[in-house]
Amino acid sequence: MTGDLAIIGYGLSTLGPGIAVGLIFAAYVSGVARQPESRGLLQPIAILGFALAEALAIFGIALAFVFAG
């Protein structure tokens, strides 16, 4: 079997952001469920949190290609 260890590193780097994005949207969904009128207020905040959490996975894929042989 051949391949590149850097891609395993990318896989590992997606775990944290994956969980984080799930938690963020879970909080967003329960917030909207409790108070449907707060949707407009919560949406940019949820997307912002999603974007910030996602950054680590993006670093992961950039570095995976940097270190791939």
Added chain:
Amino acid sequence: MSALLAAGEGGGFEAPGPLDFWQPLAGGDTQYALTRPMVVAVLSVVLISWWLLRVTRTLTVVPGRAQYCTEGVYGMVRNGLARDILGTKDFLKFVPLLFTIFTLILVNNLFGIVPLIQFPTMSRIGFPLALAIVVYAVYHGVGIQRMGLAGYFKHMVPPGLPGWITPLIFFLELITYFVTRPVTLALRLFGNMFAGHILLVLCVVGGEYLLFDADGVLKIAGIAAFAGGFVMTLFEGFVQFLQAYVFTLLSALYIAGALADEH
């Protein structure tokens, strides 16, 4: 793409990689070559200018379809992003910048799934980097203009901290303001476009390889790969819009952070 398909035919399968994004059209294989993303970027600028000039020349009180769509996008950036984040006092100054950033990124991203063009400009790091440098210069510029050089550095540290922790927080905020923000801003857009496009290329090229070069049951897998490519194209369209929105949202937040009187 055609060179890639040809490469996939003979011998083993060659997975798409970063090199597929280097597509010089003229000027040879040097750093001064005219590349495909450059042409796509110029095309997007021409397209946006033509569209906006055409629509805004004939504004009516009861909007037509084109005017309604354009006003929808403009209203989203002006009211949904700029006014809500920057505050009603001085948001109008930044609306042109934010609207330009949003439309430019949106059109360039969507070119990634428009047939025949099919190249997201922002999957070359130079383009998002240039946009990030513009935002970087603007938010430091307005911050220093508003508070003076010393005041700007002072405002990075939130007030009311115990004395011994202040240098540490200042150091962290310094890194955030000068390194993390521009780097993540550029890399987020680049990474999303790059990864999304490579996934689409993999679905199509891999599906073609399985369909024509593999035998037996694997041919069905090739059809499944094409179906996956179709679904991912729709998903990419969503991601492309979202990333244009996120880039504009973060630009507005960084400018707001430099404008804010207190933390």
